[in-house]
Amino acid sequence: MTGEQPPAPTRHVVVMGVSGAGKTTVARGISAGTGLTFAEADEFHSPANVARMRAGEPLDDAARMPWLRDLAGWMAARAAEGVSTVLACSALRRSYRDLLRQGAPGVEFVHLDGSAEVIRDRMALRAGHYMPASLLESQLATLEQPDPDESVLVLDVSLTPDELVDAAVWKLGLPRVAH
Structure with missing residues (x-):
C-alpha cells in the first residue's frame, strides 16, 4: 500500500452530429462552462484526409x-x-461511437440533430472551414441515428448555441466552474 489516492473519476463528452450542426461551438461552450478540456476532432485528421474533404x-x-x-x-x-x-466529433455511425467508447470509461454523447435546411443555412454562414457544404448530403446519408441502448442525449439544432450548451450541461449533470 503506497498511500496514493486513485485518480478522481473523469467525464468524457462527445458532441456529435453532421458538419454544420454546431459541434465545435457547443463543445467549446461546454468546456468554458465546466472546465472540461476541449478538443476538435477535425484537428486529428491526417493531411490526406483533409485534402480529400x-x-x-x-x-x-x-x-x-x-x-x-x-x-x-x-x-x-x-x-x-x-x-x-x-470532444467535437461527427461520430456519424454506431461503429464509430462504439470505437470512441473504448477510449475512456463512460463516454457520453450529445447529438446535435435537426433539419438539413437549418444545418445548410449555418454552413453557408461559416468561413474558413475545409468541409464544403456539398458534403452535407453524404454526411446525412452516413448518419446512423443513435439506438436507444446508446443513451445519447439528443438536442435540436434549432436552439441557440447558448441554449444547447445549457441543456447539455444541465441534462448531463456536469459541474459548472465559477467565473
Missing part, C-alpha cells in the same frame, strides 16, 4: 478508423491523467 470527397471507413482510434487514445490518455474532456 477539401476536394469534396467523403471519407470512407478505412480513412476514418485510424482517426477514430487516435481520438479514443486521446480520451484514454486524458482519463489516465485524471482530466475530463469534451
